[in-house]
Amino acid sequence: MAMKIQRYKHDAEVSYTLGATLTFELIKCASGRITRVFVSPEARDEGGIHELIEKCRQLRIPIIESEKAFNILSPKGNCFVIAEFRKEAGTIRQGNHLVFVNPSDAGNLGTILRTATGFGLTDIAIIRPAVDFYDPRVIRATMGAAFHVNVEYFDSIETYRERFPDNRLYAFMLQASRPLPEVVQSKEEPFSLVFGNEATGLPDIYAELCSAVIIKHSRDIDSLNLPMAAGIAMYEFTKEQWNRE
């Protein structure tokens, strides 16, 4: 009984890794969630596809050699392996968090999750409406980091705060007056670093809900882009930990 192959949909039960590197990372981190692996008849051994197929065989993951899956899931080509895997609703743990309010861009979210994995901030709350973490474009932009993070969606910042009343919230906004290097010196844990939408930032109300923080820069740009602001904030809030030894 072959399941149909469909273009990714937000309400589907499965998503896809487009490419060999991503698929390797999925096998390493969560092979139990893989339902099947598509291999293009045009695949050569670039990116170690034979090794990948061998691993799938060992793990008894079904391998399907078919061009059709690629036409549907990766019409622009340039991809010779795709794993189909079960989506799981994430649950974030107590501790330090990142909170993204209404992020809208798939590539940006992917870049952010890669950086977050790099700095060990792997519990990530997303406030709806927002881009779908399981969109294959997000998964691809994480370059594998998607399988190292817990991402949980919330309907509002209030719902998030009720679950984590002890977290100290730091909101990154251009309207803030306290600069990042100063705030970091007296930071409290567990912390939540809160960022707004790419185009509109955080609503003014966040300056009351949270400690508002600014990353100062010249007036020749409107703002840093979202992944950059988030990356700089993550670096500052975690650098002690990474440079302790």
Next chain:
Amino acid sequence: MAMKIQRYKHDAEVSYTLGATLTFELIKCASGRITRVFVSPEARDEGGIHELIEKCRQLRIPIIESEKAFNILSPKGNCFVIAEFRKEAGTIRQGNHLVFVNPSDAGNLGTILRTATGFGLTDIAIIRPAVDFYDPRVIRATMGAAFHVNVEYFDSIETYRERFPDNRLYAFMLQASRPLPEVVQSKEEPFSLVFGNEATGLPDIYAELCSAVIIKHSRDIDSLNLPMAAGIAMYEFTKEQWNRE
């Protein structure tokens, strides 16, 4: 005598701003370099196109209403104004620099230049072979910052060092042992922050030519992406200046 409209080429004398926001920034920073402005017959007043046309008239910049330019220069559409402008070979000044060795991605270079403008590091050396700064995809990804930076190409790091023998070079590499927060505490000016290619990083020889620096992160990612590493480095090396007041 109408000049032909051609797809952008590396050896052309002109480049293009795809979009109204970019074109506004070009008018503000370097209107004298604009040779003509194309306006799509489909343009409505979104993005203040009437205001832009009015400015061009005041500045006696030729305005051409034509669909053809858009089919050639922006075939994917979603753009209603394009300015054609003269390219200028940049010359960087004495002072702090960024140095990019063989950067290859247009979007990355654009993001980097935007961040560099934000942190006031506007003199940028690029070591060939490298992506073309005047590629309209780079210009677009800077979101206007392209017109605030001086970008100069060099054939080798040696040529660059001969011109700027007093600059202290800091090379960002995964093989380094000294972490960024430590290096910054004893930084010397004028400094040059040196970054390698997206995929391959800096050759080992840079550890001898420069002070090698690492931005420490978890082993769950191979590396930070290039714009992120560069942005974090720029933030650390300039934050005193931005937070002085």
